[in-house]
Amino acid sequence: MIRIFIINSDVDFLEILKIALEIREYDVFYCVDLDIAPIIIEEFKPHIIIVDVQQKSFLNLVNDNPAFNKLPTILLSGRNFAPDRKDVQADEVVEKPFELELLDIKIKKLVSESVY
Numbered sequence: 001m002i003r004i005f006i007i008n009s010d011v012d013f014l015e016i017l018k019i020a021l022e023i024r025e026y027d028v029f030y031c032v033d034l035d036i037a038p039i040i041i042e043e044f045k046p047h048i049i050i051v052d053v054q055q056k057s058f059l060n061l062v063n064d065n066p067a068f069n070k071l072p073t074i075l076l077s078g079r080n081f082a083p084d085r086k087d088v089q090a091d092e093v094v095e096k097p098f099e100l101e102l103l104d105i106k107i108k109k110l111v112s113e114s115v116y
């Protein structure tokens with residue numbers, strides 16, 4: 001079973017996304033606190049990390065940490081917060097609102113290509 005770690009400040013969004021992904025048979029853990037997220041990643045050992053654009057600084061921590069930097073990452077970006085693609089340190093960007101099918105495809109693709 002693919003383990004997904006999501007970091008986002010919107011708990012309601014996280015709950016909905018968690019349920020939707022669990023229906024698709026993913027194991028999902030989420031967090032709103034950037035400070036404890038690395039500890040959770042070490043314990044949960046996800047196959048992929050999904051980060052909201054408002055916490056995109058967390059991608060720096062992931063990419064700079066040898067224990068995590070091979071984990072594939074997806075940045076969820078709102079239309080009003082779309083970053084410049086050259087500044088994005090994620091493997092994929094999914095713009096909100098998004099179709100769950102698109103996110104599902106990107107998760108499976110990145111995990112299948114991962115060397116983590």
